[in-house]
Amino acid sequence: MRIVIALGGNALGNSPQEQLALVKKTAKAIVDIIDEGHEIIIAHGNGPQVGMINLAMEQVNMPFPECGAMSQGYIGYHLQNALKNELNERKSDRNVIALITQVEVDLKDQAFDHPTKPIGAFVSKEEAEVLSKQKGFTYIEDSGRGYRRVVASPKPIDIVEKKVIQDSIESGHIVISCGGGGIPVVNEAGKYRGVAAVIDKDFASSKLAELVDADMLCILTAVDYVSLHFNTAAQVDLKTITATRLRKHIQEGHFAKGSMLPKVEAALQFVTRKQARRAVIGNLEKALEAIKGNQGTIIINEEEEV
Amino acid sequence: MRIVIALGGNALGNSPQEQLALVKKTAKAIVDIIDEGHEIIIAHGNGPQVGMINLAMEQVNMPFPECGAMSQGYIGYHLQNALKNELNERKSDRNVIALITQVEVDLKDQAFDHPTKPIGAFVSKEEAEVLSKQKGFTYIEDSGRGYRRVVASPKPIDIVEKKVIQDSIESGHIVISCGGGGIPVVNEAGKYRGVAAVIDKDFASSKLAELVDADMLCILTAVDYVSLHFNTAAQVDLKTITATRLRKHIQEGHFAKGSMLPKVEAALQFVTRKQARRAVIGNLEKALEAIKGNQGTIIINEEEEV
Secondary structure (H helix, E strand, O other), X not given: OEEEEEEOHHHOOOOHHHHHHHHHHHXXXXXXXXXXXXXXXXXXXXXXXXXXXXXXXXXXXXXXXXXXXHHHHHHHHHHHHHHHHHHHHOOOOOOEEEEOOXXXXXXXXXXXXXXXXXXXXXXXXXXXXXXXXXXXXEEEEOOOOOEEEEEEOOOOOEEOOHHHHHHHHHOOOEEEOOHHHOEEEEEEOOEEEEOOEOOOHHHHHHHHHHHOOOOEEEEEEOOOOOEEOOOOOOOEEOXXXXXXXXXXXXXOOOOOOOOHXXXXXXXXXHHHOOOOOEEEXXXXXXXXXXXXXXXXXXXXXXXXXX | OEEEEEEOHHHOOOOHHHHHHHHHHHHHHHHHHHOOOOEEEEEEOOHHHHHXXXXXXXXXXXXXXXXXXXXXXXXXXXXHHHHHHHHHHOOOOOOEEEEOOEEEOOOOOHHHHOOOEEEEEEEOHHXXXXXXXXXXXXXXXXXXXXXXXXXXXXXXXXXXXXHHHHHHHHOOOEEEOOHXXXXXXXXXXXXXXXXXXXXXXXXXXXXXXXXXOOOEEEEEEOOOOOEEOOOXXXXXXXXXXXXXXXXXXHHOOOOOOOOHHHHHHHHHHHHHOOOOOEEEEEEHHHHHHHHHOOOOEXXXXXXXXX
16 A cells, blocks of 8 residues: 555654654654555654744744754654664665655635744744734734744645655655645745745645555554544544544534644545545554554545445 | 756855845756756755754754754755746756755764864853863864864765665656765664764765766856966966876865865766766856856866877
8 A cells, every 4th residue: 555654743752862762663663564565655743843943043034934944854864764774674675765845835725814823932012013013923922921923824735846756656765755744835926935834744644645646644643543522531432434424523523623633634635535545543653553454543435334 | 967966155045045045046057957958966065054053953952963954954945946946937847856865974984083173153161171071072272263063074985865866866856965965874783873073065976976877076166167376376277187187286285175175086086986977166157068068177087088
């Protein structure tokens, strides 16, 4: 199978040292899947990392898309290094390619009217007012700790490097791309221009899976299953579920915004656009079993329902 | 021809805004060469950029190899974006791939005994003493302005991602790799580990050209020619020169350390290892003419001398 794996924050770490240790475990889990003969394309988040980079680089006025590009370099290097080392350990001569990825968004996306993703340092109300005049940034009050710049979280509509990603898969390489959801760019008459935005890495992974015509989208996180009544006595873990039923559960409000909801929506989007596609949402530590269908929540089209 | 182009500091910029403007000009010069039907692989420096990143990221103890990876993301994005935009402008559907590159160095390289490349902030003598005890860093007095950490500048011996670079060229893509000379890693029984070092981008480009079996190594900089008695009344620009004569000029001390000398040595290394190879050192703004042999200093093997 051709599988796009979306790695969440638990696959990486909060400091460079922690990340370097954590990616070794992540690499083992992924190489276990590679060993089964699957084609693997990896996408990953970058929330804490791009936050750290953006904060540190504020002093040199580094624009936000460039900070995203830096996080792709930083995380891509760690993942690429750990995967290659694990492959070498297992006497495999497969190669890993981490590529800088620009992901196209639409300036008409409603998300740009209501930016919601906080980035950068906390500032006072007065500073926020000065900065929004000076730089045109949007600020909101955040968790009672002050004001923070917010950027939009638009949906990905295309991946600029899709052809090179496809060719790298065809060449037999393990591909790392769309880091942090991709560097957000808009297409202005054939010219791509970076914009300050955060693309959800699960939606980017779903778009990636669609564009490379993957058989499976595998969203790995820190929990074993998608659950109803999560974290209550009435919690019910979902095993195999059809798109229609899952949509119903979304409407019932079972899934947390910015956490399980985008994962479920990204999985649905991928599965329902074409027959014979599957998505699985499961635990990174049980990744191989999730791919095999023994673990995690499997999302299928109605027609395939058993 | 298959051509490795090494871009110097004048192809990029000192601030994000300056760089974004400058890479557009660089992209035009490179696409002019692509339009002639050549296969292009681009390597680039990162001196000012990794310096800026390392300084800003000191507060979170970001290791130096990771800063190099970030600079590859940052510069790779700008170059990739500008090249794709220029290709689109010319109605070409060619694709650009910027890939994170680890370059292997040898811990036995004598450079590690005598680190010379200053990185990071200036500190006082007392701070330098504390930091070298705490972190094991080496500090030297730098240009009368205080003490700075120095790292080694070892020679590149291999490129971990050489196979993916080769396949990307074969797929017809324009490849950006070995940014900043590559992320320096050592090979410890099949496990690559990042080390704090600066690999000269000209030597990395020469190694890259060798590994992809390029026909030409093209080192682009801010001057038109390699010159004897540079910047004096007696200045003589070198047009076509054999390896033996160029070596003689090196011994005569004509070329500045850390400036023209590594370019000349990298060119020599590439040319003399195999027949029918050429290197050219010339001006970025006259890149196409340099490739055509009408501009710049062309370095050839003796046997081919006219």
